[in-house]
Amino acid sequence: MRSIKSYTLEDVDNFKEQLLYWAQQFDEIVWLDSNQYAQQYGSYDAVLAVDAFTSIKTDDQGAFDKLKEYQGITSDWIFGYLSYDLKNDTELLSSKNTDYLYFPELFFFQPKRLYFIRGNEVTMSYLRMAEDEMETDFSEVCAISKETIDNNTTSSCERIKIRLRITKDVYKEKVETMLEHIHRGDIYEANFCQEFYAENSCINPLDTYRRLNAISAPPFATYFRMGSNYLLSASPERYLRKEGQKIISQPIKGTAKRSADKEEDMQLITQLKNDPKERSENVMIVDLVRNDLSRTATKGSVQVEELCKIYSFEQVHQMISTVVSEVSPSISPVDVIRTTFPMGSMTGAPKISAMEIIEKLESAKRGLYSGSVGYFSPEGDFDFNVIIRSILYNEAAAYISYTVGGAITAKSTPEKEYEECLIKAKAMREVLESSN
Numbered sequence: 001m002r003s004i005k006s007y008t009l010e011d012v013d014n015f016k017e018q019l020l021y022w023a024q025q026f027d028e029i030v031w032l033d034s035n036q037y038a039q040q041y042g043s044y045d046a047v048l049a050v051d052a053f054t055s056i057k058t059d060d061q062g063a064f065d066k067l068k069e070y071q072g073i074t075s076d077w078i079f080g081y082l083s084y085d086l087k088n089d090t091e092l093l094s095s096k097n098t099d100y101l102y103f104p105e106l107f108f109f110q111p112k113r114l115y116f117i118r119g120n121e122v123t124m125s126y127l128r129m130a131e132d133e134m135e136t137d138f139s140e141v142c143a144i145s146k147e148t149i150d151n152n153t154t155s156s157c158e159r160i161k162i163r164l165r166i167t168k169d170v171y172k173e174k175v176e177t178m179l180e181h182i183h184r185g186d187i188y189e190a191n192f193c194q195e196f197y198a199e200n201s202c203i204n205p206l207d208t209y210r211r212l213n214a215i216s217a218p219p220f221a222t223y224f225r226m227g228s229n230y231l232l233s234a235s236p237e238r239y240l241r242k243e244g245q246k247i248i249s250q251p252i253k254g255t256a257k258r259s260a261d262k263e264e265d266m267q268l269i270t271q272l273k274n275d276p277k278e279r280s281e282n283v284m285i286v287d288l289v290r291n292d293l294s295r296t297a298t299k300g301s302v303q304v305e306e307l308c309k310i311y312s313f314e315q316v317h318q319m320i321s322t323v324v325s326e327v328s329p330s331i332s333p334v335d336v337i338r339t340t341f342p343m344g345s346m347t348g349a350p351k352i353s354a355m356e357i358i359e360k361l362e363s364a365k366r367g368l369y370s371g372s373v374g375y376f377s378p379e380g381d382f383d384f385n386v387i388i389r390s391i392l393y394n395e396a397a398a399y400i401s402y403t404v405g406g407a408i409t410a411k412s413t414p415e416k417e418y419e420e421c422l423i424k425a426k427a428m429r430e431v432l433e434s435s436n
């Protein structure tokens with residue numbers, strides 16, 4: 001079904017820039033870049049999928065059933081996203097908060113043109129109908145000069161004014177309400193988020209992504225486009241990956257800022273590692289993920305491979321755990337996602353009560369934020385990230401948005417949680433405010 005061609009690259013970083021620039025001509029784009037971050041699990045350094053041959057977009061009930069059918073029928077590479085509000089398809093829940101971004105709840109496509117980069121090699125994988133264009137496309141990509149990219153990736157938009165969806169005082173009141181729920185025993189932990197936005201504004205998506213990625217260089221960077229809807233993501237977090245029969249989930253809980261001073265930076269790592277509040281936040285989510293994975297796992301196969309390990313990224317230090325399981329080949333890959341979605345790190349525990357309380361206290365529909373972007377391979381393997389540290393943009397609606405949040409537990413204080421939100425928001429704010 002696909003034609004394959006591989007080339008050795010002289011300058012991989014330059015080729016990545018050329019390829020993403022070349023991709024801009026297509027309406028559907030998924031670009032995943034791990035920024036050379038050293039990770040145990042991963043197949044490619046970067047992947048580009050463009051030009052939909054077939055696609056699926058849903059906004060109603062039964063989204064996971066439709067995805068399962070689509071994934072089964074295509075039996076090909078499919079790329080796309082799951083928005084947070086698909087929770088309503090897995091549990092008896094609803095989303096009543098206002099949607100400002102208008103992304104469909106689920107979107108996947110089968111790309112005609114695919115590029116996989118690994119080391120200094122690129123492999124092109126084109127559907128037969130486009131195979132005639134493989135060589136000309138490759139030459140076109142390689143002919144793009146740095147000047148062309150720089151000259152055409154400038155913005156003619158006006159300065160962006162970022163607004164807060166809720167004030168700091170309202171945020172603190174809501175965290176107090178969350179704490180009351182925790183003290184009453186309704187929940188142990190919930191991830192409470194707030195939105196920052198700009199109306200009647202525009203950005204150059206490629207320029208914005210490039211600058212966000214340059215200061216973040218995370219392992220799950222994403223440039224996504226579907227028509228006039230864009231996701232520019234600097235996510236450090238994996239939600240779920242499947243490699244053969246093995247399932248891998250890597251929830252993050254526990255965040256510390258970075259310092260330019262080496263010694264202070266080391267202290268921040270030690271503090272985070274030994275902080276009982278951050279550790280207990282993480283362990284609670286690990287328990288939830290173990291429970292979620294056990295729904296499709298073979299008996300006794302759920303294991304914690306790594307608990308509360310600190311990983312440093314350009315913007316923050318994070319505490320990450322790795323939970324794995326085995327599934328039997330008879331289980332559909334979509335069902336492994338359906339039974340674990342939305343990821344526990346973005347909900348809280350117990351999951352359903354946390355999602356109900358989040359819905360009541362938050363002020364905007366989460367949509368794609370705290371959802372997931374990724375792909376399925378023809379064999380049914382997959383890799384999906386967590387959509388955080390991301391700028392969402394609806395060009396047609398002239399609306400730009402980023403949301404940040406953090407886990408609230410019995411040990412939380414509203415002031416500290418607010419500070420943590422600002423640490424997570426720093427890169428997005430910097431990039432948007434220096435747009436022009």
Ligand SMILES: C=C(O[C@@H]1C=C(C(=O)O)C=C[C@H]1O)C(=O)O
Pocket residue numbers: 191193237252253254255345346388389403404405406407424
């Ligand atoms: C909610 C966000 O991040 C989540 C919350 C974290 C925390 O509470 O420490 C860490 C990673 C994410 O799972 C965000 O970045 O907006």
Ligand SMILES: NC(=O)CC[C@H](N)C(=O)O
Pocket residue numbers: 032033034035041042043044045046047219220221383
């Ligand atoms: N950056 C990426 O997300 C690359 C794709 C994916 N992580 C993989 O290696 O399979």
